[in-house]
Amino acid sequence: MSIDLLLGLQWGDEGKGKIVDVLTTNYDIIARFQGGPNAGHTLKFDGFSHVLHTIPSGIFHPTALNLIGNGVVIDPVIFQTEIEKLAPFNIDFPNKLLISKKAHLILPTHRLLDAASEASKGKAKIGSTLKGIGPTYMDKTGRNGIRVGDILLPDWKERYENLKTKHLKMLDFYEGKIEFELSILEDAFFSAIDELKKLPFVDSEHLLHTALKEGKKVLAEGAQGSLLDIDFGTYPFVTSSTTTAAGACTGLGIAPNTIGEVFGIFKAYATRVGSGPFPTELFDEAGETMGRVGMEFGATTGRSRRCGWIDLVALKYAIRVNGVTQLMMMKGDVLSGFETIKVCTSYKTTEGSIEHLPFSIEPEHVTAEYIELAGWKEDLTAMTAEDQFPKEFNDYIAYLEKELETPIKIVSVGPDRKQTIFR
Numbered sequence: 001m002s003i004d005l006l007l008g009l010q011w012g013d014e015g016k017g018k019i020v021d022v023l024t025t026n027y028d029i030i031a032r033f034q035g036g037p038n039a040g041h042t043l044k045f046d047g048f049s050h051v052l053h054t055i056p057s058g059i060f061h062p063t064a065l066n067l068i069g070n071g072v073v074i075d076p077v078i079f080q081t082e083i084e085k086l087a088p089f090n091i092d093f094p095n096k097l098l099i100s101k102k103a104h105l106i107l108p109t110h111r112l113l114d115a116a117s118e119a120s121k122g123k124a125k126i127g128s129t130l131k132g133i134g135p136t137y138m139d140k141t142g143r144n145g146i147r148v149g150d151i152l153l154p155d156w157k158e159r160y161e162n163l164k165t166k167h168l169k170m171l172d173f174y175e176g177k178i179e180f181e182l183s184i185l186e187d188a189f190f191s192a193i194d195e196l197k198k199l200p201f202v203d204s205e206h207l208l209h210t211a212l213k214e215g216k217k218v219l220a221e222g223a224q225g226s227l228l229d230i231d232f233g234t235y236p237f238v239t240s241s242t243t244t245a246a247g248a249c250t251g252l253g254i255a256p257n258t259i260g261e262v263f264g265i266f267k268a269y270a271t272r273v274g275s276g277p278f279p280t281e282l283f284d285e286a287g288e289t290m291g292r293v294g295m296e297f298g299a300t301t302g303r304s305r306r307c308g309w310i311d312l313v314a315l316k317y318a319i320r321v322n323g324v325t326q327l328m329m330m331k332g333d334v335l336s337g338f339e340t341i342k343v344c345t346s347y348k349t350t351e352g353s354i355e356h357l358p359f360s361i362e363p364e365h366v367t368a369e370y371i372e373l374a375g376w377k378e379d380l381t382a383m384t385a386e387d388q389f390p391k392e393f394n395d396y397i398a399y400l401e402k403e404l405e406t407p408i409k410i411v412s413v414g415p416d417r418k419q420t421i422f423r
């Protein structure tokens with residue numbers, strides 16, 4: 001009786017969606033446990049490319065059940081668009097997609113508050129996706145939020161109005177920072193709520209407990225990455241949920257001793273979108289090449305991602321915080337053509353060189369220290385087995401495995417399902 005977890009180990013955009021899609025054939029249920037439409041999980045197969053925001057990445061497989069857990073925050077308007085975009089696939093939604101009654105709703109005013117708060121911060125802005133994530137989780141922990149199950153209750157509109165009134169007063173505080181036409185946003189919101197109601201709302205923790213008891217296999221799908229975790233990320237430049245393994249327990253209602261494997265996904269280099277420290281960030285041609293070859297643009301916002309070398313100090317930290325048992329390395333193909341590959345192994349601080357993640361990794365506190373490995377020229381994207389890899393790429397994998405003390409079980413060499421090599 002166990003549930004496996006799949007998590008990003010960097011700043012998100014590691015390729016979780018692709019790997020969930022690849023692994024779904026081994027599972028009965030795919031359950032998303034945190035985040036919301038700030039996520040953009042890109043899946044490529046049969047010549048199509050799809051971006052999912054709230055819907056779990058197992059949705060394209062015929063048998064798996066997909067569950068949106070209580071830890072997720074849902075924007076009904078974005079969710080409705082997501083469902084509409086999947087129309088060509090004739091997915092039997094009411095039988096394939098379930099929503100926890102305890103998941104919280106993103107209201108139009110949550111989005112406005114996100115935008116106003118960011119606009120007021122100037123240079124200190126988080127670089128939020130502006131999907132209303134922070135304000136919604138604030139209302140959740142502040143015990144003011146509205147949950148999916150609430151919309152079936154007779155007094156829900158009254159509760160909506162009360163919360164909206166409070167939000168409008170809060171928006172007064174940011175006077176002039178944003179312009180909006182709330183009635184238009186509300187029309188879209190309430191019509192999307194009617195669509196949402198067509199899907200089954202469930203007691204998801206009970207559903208999962210029963211499934212696990214019956215021996216069903218469950219994969220918990222994370223969003224964002226460990227370095228964006230509200231506690232363990234580069235605060236305050238983080239998202240507002242627990243993106244690390246503990247978030248699967250609170251976001252699905254599962255017990256720690258039911259967790260089996262913890263799959264940790266990382267890129268062969270590093271990227272970050274939005275503001276915040278990034279010790280291995282590149283501002284030169286190498287970084288520009290990674291961004292161009294890796295097509296590093298946000299799947300949700302279209303923003304260019306900042307690029308840099310892999311950071312083992314941060315990766316080791318993420319592996320420990322999550323209890324990762326297996327690693328999956330993505331986008332090794334993007335590094336083809338570099339003369340040498342740099343790997344950050346420690347940080348220089350005023351107290352000397354350190355190998356653990358300190359309280360602050362802002363540039364005034366740490367500088368990345370590197371070793372260099374030989375690069376490779378060959379294009380990896382058509383390779384289908386490890387023994388086809390150039391020696392230098394296999395050496396890179398072996399070096400990372402040794403340093404991270406965790407086996408790398410999957411190496412991905414391109415965005416398509418088929419470009420996935422199991423080891």
Ligand code: IMP
Binds near residue numbers: 039131224228273
């Ligand atoms: P928020 O979650 O939209 O409030 O954004 C907070 C920070 O997390 C910003 O720096 C975003 O760019 C980043 N972020 C949020 N979701 C994702 C994601 O799915 N991938 C990468 N970065 C993300």
